[in-house]
Every structure is written in structure tokens, then in C-alpha cells.
Amino acid sequence: MKIEPNGVAGTYLREHVRLGDVLDVSSPRGSFILQSAERPVVLLSAGIGATPVLAMLYALAGAHSTRQVLWLHAARDRQHHPFAAEVRRLMPALAHGRSYVCYSRPGPRDRKGEDFDATGHLSRSVFDEVGIPPEADVYLCGPVRFMADIKQALATMDVAPERIHVEIFNGSESMTPGVVGAATRSPHLPEDDADTGPLVSFARSGIAVHWKPSAYQSILELAEACDVPVRWSCRTGVCHNCESGLVSGAVAYEPQPLEKPADGNVLVCCSQPIRDVVIDL
Ligand code: FES
Numbered sequence: 001m002k003i004e005p006n007g008v009a010g011t012y013l014r015e016h017v018r019l020g021d022v023l024d025v026s027s028p029r030g031s032f033i034l035q036s037a038e039r040p041v042v043l044l045s046a047g048i049g050a051t052p053v054l055a056m057l058y059a060l061a062g063a064h065s066t067r068q069v070l071w072l073h074a075a076r077d078r079q080h081h082p083f084a085a086e087v088r089r090l091m092p093a094l095a096h097g098r099s100y101v102c103y104s105r106p107g108p109r110d111r112k113g114e115d116f117d118a119t120g121h122l123s124r125s126v127f128d129e130v131g132i133p134p135e136a137d138v139y140l141c142g143p144v145r146f147m148a149d150i151k152q153a154l155a156t157m158d159v160a161p162e163r164i165h166v167e168i169f170n171g172s173e174s175m176t177p178g179v180v181g182a183a184t185r186s187p188h189l190p191e192d193d194a195d196t197g198p199l200v201s202f203a204r205s206g207i208a209v210h211w212k213p214s215a216y217q218s219i220l221e222l223a224e225a226c227d228v229p230v231r232w233s234c235r236t237g238v239c240h241n242c243e244s245g246l247v248s249g250a251v252a253y254e255p256q257p258l259e260k261p262a263d264g265n266v267l268v269c270c271s272q273p274i275r276d277v278v279i280d281l
Pocket residue numbers: 231232233234235236237238239240241242243267268269270
């Protein structure tokens with residue numbers, strides 16, 4: 001188990017949970033799931049972001065998939081390279097599997113060709129070298145910065161944006177983007193402003209924009225497209241970091257939150273407006 005210096009969950013598990021304890025755990029949720037298709041699969045991760053894509057690798061290896069499967073992973077060094085042995089064990093089950101690992105700062109005993117394939121970061125030149133097929137389904141998980149860099153690199157390779165599936169794995173940066181820290185753009189209408197659909201008003205930001213279901217999965221995504229400051233962390237209705245005041249209107253939830261927000265509030269990360277709404281953001 002990885003313990004982050006300020007991580008609440010890992011620290012709690014280590015200090016309080018003992019063998020035989022019963023944990024009340026929810027079922028897995030979110031939309032970061034392996035799509036069934038025959039297209040090539042690229043599993044791209046950094047650090048502990050390997051976790052969800054490792055589950056996909058297990059599924060593909062368990063089915064002895066004949067799809068082309070690329071496992072691309074970035075770590076600092078062997079000490080910080082989770083699941084290395086597991087991945088090595090799974091790869092031979094894939095007829096067209098290939099693994100490529102970059103260490104940004106390999107240790108003196110880390111062996112090139114065994115522990116890792118190249119020194120540096122995952123980048124466009126690595127993608128060219130391993131030959132990412134543009135028609136692949138790409139599953140990307142890691143810190144915010146890593147994901148932004150990778151998405152940019154993939155965009156230059158004609159990988160369609162709808163084939164790039166992302167899951168952010170980050171303990172801290174995501175909590176208050178736009179609320180504290182670096183200056184961001186002031187709130188504005190989105191580039192693809194619609195003129196029909198329920199009107200979503202972000203009251204504090206002074207922005208009112210029509211909901212376009214084909215463009216956004218949640219009110220949070222719409223708020224981000226408008227640079228409306230908003231807190232979030234899990235983005236799937238678990239943590240309540242995105243809980244905001246619902247001044248008026250009504251929403252539907254997809255996915256359903258694990259626990260409802262307080263009366264008069266809304267979880268913007270997993271809700272969609274069903275009529276005009278005013279939100280305290
Ligand atoms: S971001 Fe976690 S519940 Fe919305």
C-alpha cells in the first residue's frame with residue numbers, strides 16, 4: 001500500500017485497520033472502463049496511475065486477447081515503479097503485447113533493458129518509437145500535468161479525442177483548481193455555446209449558458225469549459241468536494257452519488273440539469 005505524506009485514507013488504513021476488520025466498501029464506479037472492441041489498446045500511465053490500467057491489463061491477459069496491447073508507463077526509478085513484476089508476468093499472455101517503461105531518474109542499480117526501456121519521460125518521440133496506432137483506444141491515468149502533456153502529444157498524432165479515456169490520479173492538485181493558486185481566466189461563455197437546452201446559471205460568476213448534453217457529461221465539465229472556479233476530487237459522486245448550492249432548478253444524477261448532497265445542494269461532478277438551474281458558483 002502506498003502512503004502519501006498527507007494522505008488520509010492510506011494513513012488511516014495503516015494505523016487503524018487490522019486483520020479481520022470489516023470494511024463497508026462501495027462498488028467500483030466511474031466511466032474509465034475498457035471498451036469492448038477489436039481496436040488496438042494503449043494503456044498509458046505514470047506512477048501510481050498504473051492501478052486502473054493494470055486492471056485492464058489483467059482483463060486483456062485473462063482473455064488472452066489478440067488485440068494489439070501497448071503498456072506504456074512512466075516512473076521515477078525502480079523504487080517508485082509499482083506492479084512491475086505483475087506487468088511482466090501478464091504480458092506473455094498477450095499475442096500482440098508490448099511494454100515500454102521510462103524512468104525519469106533511474107537509480108544506479110536500475111537495469112536498462114530489464115527494469116526500464118529508456119531514461120526520460122513518455123513523449124511524442126517515444127510514441128513514434130513504439131508505434132501508437134492512431135485508431136487505438138487510449139487509456140490514460142496519472143497526475144494532472146502528465147495527462148495534459150500526453151493528451152497534447154496524442155493530439156499531434158491524430159488520435160481522435162473520443163478514443164482517449166482519462167482518469168486523474170492525484171491526491172492534491174485537483175482539489176481547488178481555479179479557487180486558489182495560479183491565476184486563471186475569468187469566467188466566460190464556452191467556445192461551443194448552445195442556444196437551446198436548460199439554462200445553467202453560475203450565479204457568482206455571472207455566467208448563464210445552455211446545457212448541451214452531447215458536449216458535457218456533468219455540470220462540472222460545463223463549469224470548467226467556462227473557467228468557473230469549482231472544487232472537485234473524485235468526479236464520480238463519492239467525495240463531495242464539488243458540493244455546491246443549488247439556488248433553483250432541478251438536476252438528474254448519472255452516476256448516482258454514493259450519498260446524496262445536503263438539501264439545497266448539488267454534486268456538480270455527476271449531475272445534469274433537467275430544467276433551468278441556478279448554481280452558487
Ligand atoms: S468531485 Fe467528488 S463528489 Fe463530486
